[in-house]
Amino acid sequence: MKLFPDYFIIDDLLSNEQKIIRESIREWVNRSVIPIIDKAAQDHVFPKHLIREMGEIGAFGPYIPEKYGGAGLDQISYGIIMTELERGDSGIRSAASVQSSLVMYPIYTFGSEDQKMKYLPRLASGELIGCFGLTEPNHGSDPGGMLTHIEDKGDYFLLNGSKMWITNSPVADIAIVWAKDDNNVVRGLIVEKGMKGFTAPETLKKWSLRASITGELVFDNVEVPKENILPNAQGLKGPLKCLNSARYGISWGVIGAAVDCYNTALKYSLERKQFGKPIASFQLQQKKLAEMITEITKAQLMAWRLGTLKNDDKATPSQISMAKRNNVDMALNIARQSRQILGAMGITGDFPIMRHMMNLESVITYEGTHDIHLLITGLDITGIAAFE
Ligand code: TGC
Ligand code: FAD
Numbered sequence: 001m002k003l004f005p006d007y008f009i010i011d012d013l014l015s016n017e018q019k020i021i022r023e024s025i026r027e028w029v030n031r032s033v034i035p036i037i038d039k040a041a042q043d044h045v046f047p048k049h050l051i052r053e054m055g056e057i058g059a060f061g062p063y064i065p066e067k068y069g070g071a072g073l074d075q076i077s078y079g080i081i082m083t084e085l086e087r088g089d090s091g092i093r094s095a096a097s098v099q100s101s102l103v104m105y106p107i108y109t110f111g112s113e114d115q116k117m118k119y120l121p122r123l124a125s126g127e128l129i130g131c132f133g134l135t136e137p138n139h140g141s142d143p144g145g146m147l148t149h150i151e152d153k154g155d156y157f158l159l160n161g162s163k164m165w166i167t168n169s170p171v172a173d174i175a176i177v178w179a180k181d182d183n184n185v186v187r188g189l190i191v192e193k194g195m196k197g198f199t200a201p202e203t204l205k206k207w208s209l210r211a212s213i214t215g216e217l218v219f220d221n222v223e224v225p226k227e228n229i230l231p232n233a234q235g236l237k238g239p240l241k242c243l244n245s246a247r248y249g250i251s252w253g254v255i256g257a258a259v260d261c262y263n264t265a266l267k268y269s270l271e272r273k274q275f276g277k278p279i280a281s282f283q284l285q286q287k288k289l290a291e292m293i294t295e296i297t298k299a300q301l302m303a304w305r306l307g308t309l310k311n312d313d314k315a316t317p318s319q320i321s322m323a324k325r326n327n328v329d330m331a332l333n334i335a336r337q338s339r340q341i342l343g344a345m346g347i348t349g350d351f352p353i354m355r356h357m358m359n360l361e362s363v364i365t366y367e368g369t370h371d372i373h374l375l376i377t378g379l380d381i382t383g384i385a386a387f388e
Contacts, residue, residue, distance in 0.1 A: 004259055005259060005262065005263075005293055005296060005297075006300075007293055007296075007297040008297050008300070008301060010300055010301070010304055013304060014076070014080075017073075017077070018074075018076055018077050018080055021058075021073070021077050021080055021081065022080045022084060024057060025057060025059065025080070025081050025084035025085065026084050026087075028053070028057050029084055029085060029087060029088040029092075032050060032053055033050070033085075033088030033089060033092055034088060037088060037089045037092070037211055037352075037355070038349040038352070038355065040210075040211040041089070041091075041210040041211040041349075041355050042210070042349055043210075044204075044206070044210045044211075045211070046091070046095075046171065046211060046212055046213035047092075047211060048171060048213075050092065050095075051095065051126045051129055052125075052126040052127075053126075054085075054092075054095070054096055054099075054126055055124060055125040055126025055127070056125075056126070058071045058073075058081075059081055059085065059096045059100075060096060060099045060100055060104065060123060060124050060125075060126060061099070061100045061104035061105075061108075061120065061123065061124045062077055062078050062081055062100065063075060063077075063078050063100075064100075064104050064105075064108050064120060064124065068108065068116050068117070068120035068121060068124070069120050069121030069122075069123070069124030069125060070104070070120070070124055074307075074311050075248070075307045075310040075311050076304065076307040076308070076311065078100070078248075078249060078252075079248070079249065079251075079252030079253075079303055079304075079307050080252070081096070082096065082097065082249040082250070082252045082253035082256070083252045083253055083255050083256040083259075083303075084256060085253065085256065086253035086254060086255075086256035086257045087256030087257065087259060087260045088256075089211055089212075089355065089356075089359065090209060090212075090253070090254070090257055090356065090359035090360060090362070090363050091209045091210070091211040091212030091359060092211070092212075093249075093250075093253040093256070094167050094209065094212045095167070095168060095212065096249075097246050097249050097250065097253070098130065098131060098132055098167045098168055098246070099123060099126075099129065099130055099168075100245075100249070101242060101245035101246035101248075101249055102130075102131075102132035102176065102242050102243075102245075102246055103123060103130030103131065103132060103174070103176055104119075104120055104123050104124065104130070105242050105245050106132075106176050106188055106230060106233065106238070106239075106241075106242050107119050107120055107123075107176070107190070107230070108120060109232070109233075109241065109242075110188060110230040110231070110232040110233035110238060111190075111230050111231070111232070112227075112231050114227070115190065115227075115228075115230070119174065119190070128173040128174060129168055129171055129172045129173050129174075130168070130172055130173070130174050130175070130176065131166050131167060131168040131169045131172035131174075131175045131176070131200075131217070132166070132167075132175070132176045132239075132242065133148075133163035133166050133169070133175050133176065133177045133178065133217045134146075134163070134178050134239050135163060135164055135165050135166070136148060136161070136162060136163055136164060137162065137164045140165075141368070141369060141372050141387075142387075143178070143236065143239065144186075144236050146161075146178065146179070146180060146186070147161055147180075148160070148161025148162065148163065148177070148178070148179040148180070148219065149161060149179050149180045149181070150179045150180070150181050150182075150187065150189065150224070151182060152181070152182055153223075155226070156223045156224060156225055156226060157181075157189065157223075157224045157226065157228075157229065158221060158222070158223060158224075159177070159179060159189065159191065159219045159221075159222040159223075159224050160219055160220065160221060160222075161179060161219050162216060162217060162218045162219065163175075163177065163216060163217035164203075164216050165203065165214060165366070166200070166214065166215055166216065166217055167212060167213070167214055167366075168212075168213060168214075168215075169200040169202075169213075169214070169215035169216065169217050170200050170201065170202040170213055170215040171213055172193065172200065173192065173193050174190055174191065174192050174193065175190075175191045175200070175217055176188055176189070176190060176191075176230075176242075177189045177190075177191045177217065177219070178238070178239045185234055185235060186233075186234070186235055186236050186238060186239065187229055187230070187233065187234065187238075188229070188230035188233040188238050188239070189224050189228055189229050189230070190228040190229075190230070191217075191219070191222065191224060191228070192228075195222050195223070195224065196222065196223065197219060197220040197221045197222040197223075198217070198218070198219055198220075198222045199216075199218045199220075200215050200216060200217055200218070201215055201216050201218070202214070202215045203215050203216065206362075207358055207361075208358045208359055208361045208362040209358075209359050209362045210355075210358070240317070243367060243368065244315075244317050244320050246367055247320050247321065247323075247324040247367050247368065248306065248307075248310060248315070248320050248323070248324075250324050250327075250328065250363060250367055251299075251302070251303050251306060251320070251323035251324045251326075251327045251328075252303045252307070252327075253363075254299075254327050254328050254330070254331035254360065254363060255296065255299050255300055255303060255327060255331070257331050257335065257356040257359065257360060258292075258295075258296050258299070258330060258331040258334040258335070259296060260352050260353075260356060261292075261331075261334050261335045261338035261339075261352070261353045261356055261357075262289070262292045262293065262296060262334055262338060264338060264342070264351050264352060264353055265288075265289065265292070265337070265338035265341040265342060265353070266280070266289055268341060268342050268345070268351075269285050269289065269341050272343075279341070285341060288337045288338075288340070288341060289341075291337075292334045292337060292338070295330045295333070295334065296330070296334070298326075298330075299326065299327045299330045299331075302322075302323050302326060302327065303323060303327065306319060306320065306323050316380075317376070318376055318377060318379075318380035321368065321373040321376040321377060322373070322377055324367065324368065324373055325370055325373035325374060325377070328360065328363050328364045328370070329364065329370060331356075331360050331363075332357065332360040332361070332363075332364055335353055335356045335357035335360055336357060338353045339353045339354060339357060372387075375387055
């Protein structure tokens with residue numbers, strides 16, 4: 001049985017460099033993630049030591065130019081890295097998504113040259129950990145309603161407000177924070193750990209993404225130096241552009257989780273006997289497996305094509321929304337079907353399926369919920385916004 005199903009031979013569409021990248025990340029996930037991840041998730045602990053290792057293997061900002069510490073790779077390579085990481089765990093892929101697409105990307109795209117030189121190489125190496133604060137307690141799907149704001153005090157900006165559900169916030173050295181200015185325009189700021197009035201308490205008791213750390217960002221009269229504002233981001237489209245990059249990565253990443261569930265279920269169904277036969281010999285189980293490989297293949301083709309469009313700078317936000325929505329839903333359904341194939345064994349930590357399934361419940365909600373992405377497609381094809 002192949003470790004990674006490739007029913008439509010997408011391998012032929014990849015360059016040698018992309019295959020080498022895949023092998024190296026795959027090998028790292030097998031060595032550093034798989035052996036520790038069930039315990040980390042059971043214990044609800046973020047394996048922070050992996051951050052430095054991810055920096056070493058080039059998982060942070062792979063498409064950022066080498067001048068700033070990235071690897072200058074293309075978008076398909078970025079997608080392949082996300083797939084391999086999420087085969088290990090969605091929480092590990094989350095850490096890489098946030099660092100690459102939600103922290104390095106905005107600094108690279110909207111930052112000054114000084115900001116790029118100051119932060120990007122240290123984020124690429126994993127010396128610094130970043131987080132991204134858009135969601136608020138009362139504004140999730142509707143980030144345009146945010147209340148967090150900055151006041152121009154001449155020498156500095158006075159930041160007040162709070163953010164919620166922020167991946168990596170309790171361990172982050174810097175936070176990219178989106179806040180409204182005196183003119184009600186959304187701006188991006190680099191807020192550093194240790195600034196007076198800034199705290200990042202952890203969100204506990206999650207049943208999902210237990211090997212990822214999540215928290216709040218609380219700003220109580222934080223004096224943010226003027227040089228920490230991102231000069232080239234104005235309006236909600238600033239953070240939304242970052243989401244395009246992260247959502248694209250997720251559309252690839254979840255294929256890894258789906259494949260891990262499918263492989264586990266296929267292997268188990270060939271070995272487990274009931275009524276004197278392997279359960280894989282029953283039509284009902286074959287239906288599940290056949291549908292899974294079909295859906296994985298469709299998702300792989302969609303992600304690959306989106307990657308080529310992204311490489312040509314032609315991918316639209318709506319195409320990215322469609323791929324994120326379809327592929328996460330695909331992965332969650334496969335996790336649920338695979339869990340059933342394992343019967344009672346499927347609920348234990350001896351197999352990765354239940355962990356993937358619980359993780360994917362967050363993935364289908366963050367970076368825009370399943371419903372919101374449907375409405376984005378609806379808007380694109382009808383021209384009518386149905387959000388309000
Ligand atoms: P709307 O009026 O439609 O748009 C405001 C401005 O933004 C532009 N725009 C985009 N630009 C670039 N990319 C996109 N995807 C864009 N979508 C919209 C738009 O053209 C407009 O520009 P302009 O020039 O006219 O000002 O905004 P709206 O307030 O009606 O909201 C639209 C909506 C609902 C689609 C959007 O706000 C949305 O996507 N909501 C979902 C929120 C979300 O995804 N939050 C994610 C938070 S981060 C996260 O979850 C990280 S998890 C990370 C991990 O652990 O992996
Ligand atoms: P709500 O917006 O309250 O939505 C609740 C329900 O209502 C959903 O089903 C939604 O689809 C539906 N709904 C909302 N509006 C409409 C509408 N107009 N029409 C139809 N249905 C609608 N955010 C960050 O900024 N940074 C992070 O790093 C980050 N990490 C996260 C990590 C985790 C583990 C989780 C769970 C979330 C994270 N988020 C992060 C927040 C995430 O982006 C939000 O949870 C998400 O955008 C949805 O917002 P909400 O939870 O407030 O749900």
